[in-house]
Amino acid sequence: MNKVLLGLLLGAVLGAVDGGTAWFTPEVRPEMAMIIVGSTFKGLVGGILIGFFARKVNSVPLGILFGLAVGALLALAIAAMPDGLTGKHYYVQIIVPGSLVGLIVGYATQKYGAAPATTPATR
Amino acid sequence: MKFLSDKALERLREGAETPDLAGTRYRLLERIARGGMGVVYTAEDENLRRRVALKVLDVPGTDVNRLIREARVLAALEHPGIVPVHDVGTLADGRVFYTMKFVEGKRLDKFIVSVASVPDRLRIFLRICDAVAFAHARGVLHRDLKPANIMVGPFGEVLVMDWGLAKILRETSNSAGEADPEATIFEKPKQTNISSDATEISVVTGHGTVMGTPRYMSPEQARGDVEHLDARSDIFSLGRLLRFLLSGKPEVVPIPGGHRLDKSLAAICAKATEAAPAERYPNVPEMALDVSKYLDGLAVGAHRESTFDKAGRFYRRYRFFILLIAAYLAMRVLILLFMHR
Numbered sequence: 212m213n214k215v216l217l218g219l220l221l222g223a224v225l226g227a228v229d230g231g232t233a234w235f236t237p238e239v240r241p242e243m244a245m246i247i248v249g250s251t252f253k254g255l256v257g258g259i260l261i262g263f264f265a266r267k268v269n270s271v272p273l274g275i276l277f278g279l280a281v282g283a284l285l286a287l288a289i290a291a292m293p294d295g296l297t298g299k300h301y302y303v304q305i306i307v308p309g310s311l312v313g314l315i316v317g318y319a320t321q322k323y324g325a326a327p328a329t330t331p332a333t334r
Numbered sequence: 335m336k337f338l339s340d341k342a343l344e345r346l347r348e349g350a351e352t353p354d355l356a357g358t359r360y361r362l363l364e365r366i367a368r369g370g371m372g373v374v375y376t377a378e379d380e381n382l383r384r385r386v387a388l389k390v391l392d393v394p395g396t397d398v399n400r401l402i403r404e405a406r407v408l409a410a411l412e413h414p415g416i417v418p419v420h421d422v423g424t425l426a427d428g429r430v431f432y433t434m435k436f437v438e439g440k441r442l443d444k445f446i447v448s449v450a451s452v453p454d455r456l457r458i459f460l461r462i463c464d465a466v467a468f469a470h471a472r473g474v475l476h477r478d479l480k481p482a483n484i485m486v487g488p489f490g491e492v493l494v495m496d497w498g499l500a501k502i503l504r505e506t507s508n509s510a511g512e513a514d515p516e517a518t519i520f521e522k523p524k525q526t527n528i529s530s531d532a533t534e535i536s537v538v539t540g541h542g543t544v545m546g547t548p549r550y551m552s553p554e555q556a557r558g559d560v561e562h563l564d565a566r567s568d569i570f571s572l573g574r575l576l577r578f579l580l581s582g583k584p585e586v587v588p589i590p591g592g593h594r595l596d597k598s599l600a601a602i603c604a605k606a607t608e609a610a611p612a613e614r615y616p617n618v619p620e621m622a623l624d625v626s627k628y629l630d631g632l633a634v635g636a637h638r639e640s641t642f643d644k645a646g647r648f649y650r651r652y653r654f655f656i657l658l659i660a661a662y663l664a665m666r667v668l669i670l671l672f673m674h675r
Contacts, residue, residue, distance in 0.1 A: 225662075235670045304669055311665060315658045322655070 226254020282313015573606025
């Protein structure tokens with residue numbers, strides 16, 4: 212599977228799972244659908260960015276760092292928005308798992324994503 | 335009457351064997367080793383001012399024309415994993431010599447001690463397979479594949495040496511040859527007497543019939559069934575070589591307290607060393623493919639896996655990824671516990 216597609220799929224799946232864990236926080240349960248859609252979208256965006264990075268830079272440590280940074284930044288953007296019902300910010304609950312999801316996608320795209328096929332040189 | 339000591343006899347024998355290179359462009363430097371078909375020396379090519387390995391073929395009764403033709407065919411084996419033959423000629427005393435690239439490196443059996451990781455050992459093995467497959471594609475069987483005939487150079491290059499016992503199945507279009515070489519090269523030995531305490535020394539018996547090294551030779555080669563030898567005979571030797579690389583012994587020897595060979599690798603070795611050639615890998619690339627699959631964490635053709643084996647392989651292949659997911663889930667649980675305190 213190519214790196215961008217792998218990043219996209221993994222980002223979406225892990226994003227959805229990440230959003231789904233909000234169910235364990237009773238006060239935000241009424242917003243579950245919104246949270247899952249938002250988290251999946253965040254995962255998709257992060258996954259595509261990380262996948263494109265993996266296509267350009269072939270390095271597992273750099274991929275992990277980039278994934279971590281992208282995951283953290285996107286999660287920060289979400290966490291900066293207060294919860295609609297409680298008005299509280301859930302920085303730790305959103306940024307820590309979001310960063311780790313980015314790290315996992317960064318590692319996976321570097322390690323398991325297929326590099327784009329090179330076209331043979333033509334005269 | 336006074337008897338000569340073994341040491342003195344050895345010195346006398348060496349003196350008699352020392353080739354006279356007068357009339358050639360080579361100057362003898364030192365003796366390196368004895369191979370299956372002769373003695374290898376280092377020599378200096380006085381025209382090109384470079385060191386070469388010079389092998390003097392000294393098996394009695396060997397057809398000189400055959401050896402020269404063989405050298406020509408081997409010279410056509412231009413591959414990074416095969417030591418190139420530079421020159422071939424005849425000494426004043428009628429013995430034939432080859433000169434080859436002088437490789438400064440370590441024999442595989444010595445080098446492998448410093449290679450701890452199984453994947454690194456398998457990568458070395460794949461490079462040997464690459465060279466042998468190339469030779470097979472050119473119609474040449476090595477017939478004496480063993481650790482002592484593999485050199486690892488200072489830059490990690492892997493070279494298959496000592497093609498002196500090679501069997502030429504068919505000659506390539508650019509090599510000289512009038513008759514079917516198989517018809518003239520080989521003659522069935524009258525008797526093969528291979529001791530059970532296998533030796534690492536190449537055995538040459540009968541009228542130019544080349545046998546190989548007992549611990550590494552295929553059963554059909556040991557029987558002297560030279561007419562029916564094909565690539566699968568070298569595959570047997572490769573199987574033994576692979577087992578040596580993985581366990582230090584070419585045969586299946588249970589080592590009390592020693593680690594057991596991975597099932598897939600053991601199956602590859604077992605398939606390559608089946609007694610019946612038809613049961614072995616049909617060619618070297620197929621064997622190499624199985625080894626590559628193992629390296630990539632995929633199922634190998636030689637081993638039918640149970641569900642447990644498959645799960646184990648999946649875990650080994652994606653170990654770090656699985657651990658990351660587990661870390662993520664653990665962290666999630668910790669956050670939840672922290673929130674609900």
